[in-house]
Amino acid sequence: xxxxxxxxxxxxxxxxxxxxxxxxxxxxxxxxxxxxxxxxxxxxxxxxxxxxxxxxxxxxxxxxxxxxxxxxxxxxxxxxxxxxxxxxxxxxxxxxxxxxxxxxxxxxxxxx
Amino acid sequence: xxxxxxxxxxxxxxxxxxxxxxxxxxxxxxxxxxxxxxxxxxxxxxxxxxxxxxxxxxxxxxxxxxxxxxxxxxxxxxxxxxxxxxxxxxxxxxxxxxxxxxxxxxxxxxxxxxxxx
Numbered sequence: 001x002x003x004x005x006x007x008x009x010x011x012x013x014x015x016x017x018x019x020x021x022x023x024x025x026x027x028x029x030x031x032x033x034x035x036x037x038x039x040x041x042x043x044x045x046x047x048x049x050x051x052x053x054x055x056x057x058x059x060x061x062x063x064x065x066x067x068x069x070x071x072x073x074x075x076x077x078x079x080x081x082x083x084x085x086x087x088x089x090x091x092x093x094x095x096x097x098x099x100x101x102x103x104x105x106x107x108x109x110x111x112x
Numbered sequence: 113x114x115x116x117x118x119x120x121x122x123x124x125x126x127x128x129x130x131x132x133x134x135x136x137x138x139x140x141x142x143x144x145x146x147x148x149x150x151x152x153x154x155x156x157x158x159x160x161x162x163x164x165x166x167x168x169x170x171x172x173x174x175x176x177x178x179x180x181x182x183x184x185x186x187x188x189x190x191x192x193x194x195x196x197x198x199x200x201x202x203x204x205x206x207x208x209x210x211x212x213x214x215x216x217x218x219x220x221x222x223x224x225x226x227x228x229x
Contacts, residue, residue, distance in 0.1 A: 038153075041222075043116075043202050043204070043220030043221050045220065046217045099157060100157070100218060104154055105153045105155070107153070
């Protein structure tokens with residue numbers, strides 16, 4: 001019940017295309033859903049986050065869509081660029097807890 | 113200004129040795145974490161400290177012992193290193209107070225790449 005399932009494991013997109021990464025969870029106590037971006041040799045860094053009281057959040061080319069009833073959320077990267085090539089992690093955090101559960105990660109490669 | 117720093121960046125050692133990794137954050141955060149990232153990039157939490165108190169201990173072998181001398185530091189000591197300990201270890205911090213709010217963002221260090229031979 002504590003798991004966050006992420007797909008796909010890897011993704012290749014043409015420059016200018018849309019990258020879509022999906023995540024699903026079971027625990028309805030999760031109240032915060034961040035996405036982290038990790039470049040090779042670096043630590044993960046927060047990209048964008050959403051709470052379950054909104055269905056969508058957009059920051060520049062990055063959009064989170066959130067479906068509370070389906071317990072699913074996804075990251076859309078519009079106009080994908082080679083510089084977006086990285087590993088993306090979805091995550092979820094419990095109300096009243098300090099633990100953030102990470103998905104398995106998606107390696108995105110954007111072809112120039 | 114490095115927010116979360118770790119030393120060393122690389123650590124190559126023999127099986128059976130004991131080693132430590134140090135972590136420091138200058139963000140004034142109350143909560144610090146250790147994560148292990150394996151070769152498949154899976155990020156797994158190991159420990160979390162809040163105000164120097166251990167609050168998460170995730171079925172980690174007791175060869176791993178975290179120590180938090182103060183809120184800004186969380187060190188990881190590993191005894192009797194095994195081949196399976198080879199991974200990247202990330203320290204992170206957040207202002208997480210354990211309640212729902214705006215401060216759950218975790219700030220990760222650059223990682224320590226541990227190779228056990």
